Amino acid sequence: MQIKDMAQRLQITPRAIRYYEEKGLIRPQKADESGYRQFSEEDLWRLQTIITLREVGMPIEDIRELLEQMDQGKGSLLHYLELQRSFMYDRWVELSKVIETTESMIERVRTEQVIAPASLYELAEANKRLRQTRDVWVDRWNFNQIADVYDELVTRKQEGYNKHERYDEVLDAVVSATVPMPGEAGLDAGTGTGNLAGRFLSYGVKMSGFDQSLEMLRQCRRKHPEVETKLGTFFAFPFLENRFDFVVSSYALHHLTDDQKVLALAEFRRVLKHQGRLIIADLMFADQEHRRQHVKELENAGDIRALEQLEHECVADRSRLLAELADLGFQADSHQLTTYVHLISARLK
DSSP states (O other): OOHHHHHHHHTSOHHHHHHHHHTTSOOOEEOTTTOOEEOOHHHHHHHHHHHHHHHTTOOHHHHHHHHHHHHTTOSOHHHHHHHHHHHHHHHHHHHHHHHHHHHHHHHHHHHHSSOOHHHHHHHHHHHHHHHHHHHTOOOTTOHHHHGGGHHHHHHSOOSSOOTTTTHHHHHHHHHHHHOOOTTOEEEEETOTTSTTGGGGGGGTOEEEEEESOHHHHHHHHHHOTTSEEEEOBTTBOSSOTTOEEEEEEESOGGGSOHHHHHHHHHHHHHHEEEEEEEEEEEEEESSHHHHHHHHHHHHHHTOHHHHHHHHHSOOEEHHHHHHHHHHTTEEEEEEEOSSSEEEEEEEEO
């Protein structure tokens, strides 16, 4: 394959492929006479791996190191296949959105007979904005680097601003609100080191979990080998539709922007069974007025550190989440657990 063929198959630009070549991540052969790059199926798989790792926030230097280890036979086939699976789920979810947009276009043309090009352009642009919303996520929290000490960080006593206040109680509240039953299938979205997923094992539940951090998943597997774990993102859960009786998530959504949270809620809906339950414990304000009042209190108290931390986090507007869940067919209740953490308990109608 030439570079344009490779770019078309992967739905990326030739410029991106050249960039990865400049960084030494791929080394395509060049034809003797023409000098054109010639890509093999092995190059295709390598590029898929690179794209997957970039989408889950891994820096270029870390990717280079990982690929070098794999070239030296130090990487496992299982790990390599997991990366490919994450890539395929990501592309599958994106393609499903394109199909939905196309179906909407066809239905509009059938209904209105004559349709203005601007109307079709509006649908296409909406799909483009969804893709851009997914693609701008960056791991600003360095989860791969803090995986070894994460459990210590979340349980450490802190004065002042503490988003993990009463951490164990919050996770217990999630389990209690879920009401797990033996034989059910549950998913922990953004499982991290598995602190929440592990709590469900004693109830006879088959637990699965995904995370964008390879190192976090390694910690989860070490602590809870019974939990099925996959590499994945909140924009493309690495599971098929209607698989789980319940989905839980704790301390993860605040790493997404408001628009990205909307995409994640749709993924929650996609993987749940009929009348499935969704339980979320995360950083939230009840509404924008609640946020303004809290910020004003911190300003009056001169708590600069807390203000800076809140600026760094994407604390959710609970009222918006509840409205989005209602649009997706959920019936939801909510209440506040700690200074910053709220719990949403929802069920599909």
